[in-house]
Amino acid sequence: MKQHPMQSKSNGWLSVILGPVLLLGVALATANLLSTYKGIHQQKQATIWSIIQLDRKIGGTLFDAQQHISGHQSAEFLRQSYQVLWNRFPVTVSSLQQDTIFKQVSGLSHSINTTLSHVESAEWLIIDSATIDTTRLNQWVNQLYGMKAQINEQVLDSVASMESEYSARAFSTILKNASILLILIFAFILYLINLLIELRKERKRNLYMLAHDTLTGLYSRAYIMTTLQSRCDNKTPFALLMLDLNKFKAINDTFGHHAGDQLLLHLADKFKQTLNKSGIVGRMGGDEFIWITESDNPEIIQQQYALFLDEL
Incomplete structure (x- = not known):
């Protein structure tokens, strides 16, 4: 079946445009993959650093609370330590909210929010009271120890481990972008193969035309x-x-x-x-x-x- 001249011209333009478009797509997909990988890596490092800093502040407050309970540290010093811990939470929460993978894993944010609520509940005990009730403080401290352990075991380990849900979701995100890149590369390879086939056909047509008379088809x-x-x-x-x-x-x-x-x-x-x-x-x-x-x-x-x- 003969191809209509307008259709042939349209296909020619499409072939000319398709190559640069696919090449641009490969370049953009590569840049997107590298950007995604870099972004996930930076988010992970920032999340780990924020959790470690929070863990240190919790540990410092627990130590100062134990010192106060045993009578080796003043209430004012404990209040300062508690205030430092309380000021650390907004920074940590803000950092974790920027980590898209962290927000996708169920239970991680819950552990941080539970600890935040527990720390907030001690404000009347440590800040507002003239004297600190050591019995209640000791109960608060024991509960905070458990939450600190939970942050280390569930949150920090989950983010740092290569076998956790966090890592699996990060890998899935990178793989999705890599798949797009591979599809575009495969499409570009197919385009090149098709282009080479068409060039070979065109060469054969040109050689045939050189060797044959255009009217009769006999040799030229x-x-x-x-x-x-x-x-x-x-x-x-x-x-x-x-x-x-x-x-x-x-x-x-x-x-x-x-x-x-x-x-x-x-x-x-x-x-x-x-x-x-x-x-x-x-x-x-x-x-x-x-x-x-x-x-x-x-x-x-x-x-x-x-x-x-x-x-x-």
Whole structure:
């Protein structure tokens, strides 16, 4: 089925545009993958650092509370330590909210929020009271120890471990971006393969056009001359016959060039059916043809020519 010229032109433009678009897509997908990996890594490091800092502040407050309970530290010093811990929570929470992977893992934020609520509950005990009730303080401290352990075991270990849900989600995010990149690379490779195939086809078409006459499909003058030169160089036996049509110009003048072209096509078809089986026939121009035979035996040449005349 012949392709419509407009459709062929459209496909040509599409092919020209598709390559740069795919290459740009690969570049953007690569940049996005690297950016995603870097962002996740930085978020993870920032989250771990924030949790460690919070853990240290909790540990400091617990130590100061124990010191106060045992009578080795003043209430004012404990209040300062508690205030430092309380001020640390907004910084930690803000840092964790920027970690998109952390927010996706259930239970991690809950541990931080539970600890925050527990620390907040001691404000009336440590800050607002003139004297600190050591019995209640000791209960608060024991509960905070458990929450501190939970942050270390569940939150910090979950973020740092390579086998945790946090790492699995991070890997899934990176893999999703990598998949997009691989798809684009595969599409670009297919585009290059298709381009090479089309270039090869185009080369074959160009070589065919150079070797054949555009009207009759017989071999062209250039191909005939190259063949003659090759056979002479290789000293290959052959015979050369020149053929032409009598009164061809009169046919063109009387019936028009279209009729003349139809006559040439009919004659070329007969050449292909007969003379081409024992050599090659080419069109030198106009109504002039040349037959290069495979043999220089006059009897064989005469037999082949007789078959051609019979077909006419």
